[in-house]
Amino acid sequence: MRLLRNARLLGRDGAFDVEIDGGRFGRILPAGRGSGDTFLDAGGALVSPPFVEPHVHLDTTLTAGEPRWNASGSLWEGIAVWSERKRTLTHDDVVARASEVLRWYAANGVLHVRSHVDVTDPELVALDAMVEVRESVRDVIDLQLVAFPQEGIVSFDNGPELLEEAARRGVDAIGAIPHFEDTREDGVRSLKVAFDIAQRHGLMLDAHCDEIDDEQSRFVEVLATLARRGGLRSRATASHTTAMGSYNGAYSYKLQRVLARSGVNLVCNPLANLCLQGRFDGYPRRRGLTQVKEMLGAGVNVAFGHDDVMDPWFPLGTASPLQVALVGVAAAQLTGAAEIDEAFAMVTDRAARVLSLGDRYGVGEGRPASFVVLPAASPFDAVRRQTRPSHVVAHGRLVAETPAAPTRLTWPGRAPEDIDFVRERDR
Known part of the structure; x- marks a missing residue:
């Protein structure tokens, strides 16, 4: 048994652990309650069906x-x-x-x-x-x-x-x-x-x-x-x-x-x-x-x-x-x-x-463990900021990764900072 940890799921509040067994989804549990070796830690990112x-x-x-x-x-x-x-x-x-x-x-x-x-x-x-x-x-x-x-x-x-x-x-x-x-x-x-x-x-x-x-x-x-x-x-x-x-x-x-x-x-x-x-x-x-x-x-x-x-x-x-x-x-x-x-x-x-x-199709028990991890808070956020998937998983196997590539901005009167286009009040 492997574990997808700290995932934000569509239509659900909070963070979840999702068990993956033999290329299929197992139980979906509140974050911290899943068991198994960590396959991927989503870090609170949005996990969506592909x-x-x-x-x-x-x-x-x-x-x-x-x-x-x-x-x-x-x-x-x-x-x-x-x-x-x-x-x-x-x-x-x-x-x-x-x-x-x-x-x-x-x-x-x-x-x-x-x-x-x-x-x-x-x-x-x-x-x-x-x-x-x-x-x-x-x-x-x-x-x-x-x-x-x-x-x-x-x-x-x-x-x-x-x-x-x-x-x-x-x-x-x-x-x-x-x-x-x-x-x-x-x-x-x-x-x-x-x-x-x-x-x-x-x-x-x-x-x-x-x-x-x-x-x-x-x-x-x-x-x-x-x-x-x-x-x-x-x-x-x-x-x-x-x-x-x-x-x-x-x-x-x-x-x-x-x-x-x-x-x-x-x-x-x-x-x-x-x-x-x-x-x-x-x-x-x-x-x-x-x-x-x-x-x-x-x-x-x-x-x-x-x-x-x-x-x-x-x-x-x-x-x-x-x-x-x-x-x-x-x-x-x-x-x-x-x-x-x-x-x-x-x-x-x-x-x-x-x-x-x-x-x-879909993130649910018994279904194929195929999904994307989007560094976004919601579908609205993903569409607005055009967020590339950080991870793409097909049948429980990682097939693509996109490392974060923030823009580093030096602005008068401010220390150098990364720009991710997130509105301050939404952080």
């Missing part, structure tokens, strides 16, 4: 500028650039880039990742590579793969057959992109194809849905209805849904009821979509995000994701979930104290719900 990435494209990461830059910055040119880069994909190329970014994720405390993988490639090169990556990182990161039809299902030659083959090769979820199909009818049909494959293979569903500024793009209602009537419910996710930022009030009110009743998840990707959407607008220019605050208020589960890390759609990023949460706070106007705590949940607990992790 961060969760609910939406990224690992097969496209680290390709920004290859073979050319996305000059317009639009979603559509990004797809065109990727189509060119996709022709040069090799197995080793995908493995190397995806593995590098997964190491970044682990260093940032992200131990659960859902990656969409483009399957509009007759050879499925990226998919086979990502299946190999999933196996290679399993001792540290739980990686889910979504078969993503980047160029459509029914509007792409052999699209349904490629999705079916992806299901046979071992993906965790089936994707779709209904707003990219040739017609509204094709979009609806594509969702029905995706749901059918997901249900027959016992898989989850995660569709890129209404990622466009067109207020007439309303496929999310179709996805939610199929999920409710077919029983998939919370195992179905609508990602992006940026057209929701253009819906009128009456339709938005109806949609809140439809989504809440269905149990589906929404994933908002604030970094990428703030850059990609509104590219055809003059001023005023739309924000290009889903209705985060309103859907949370309606009881819909909403999470924040990266979407892209240095690729044709977004050229920046370090795989930091707290950066995503911070941008999400600003973009979705979640500036109340409780709302900022909620933004932290959107890259932890709420994102875990998107991945259907259940009892494989």
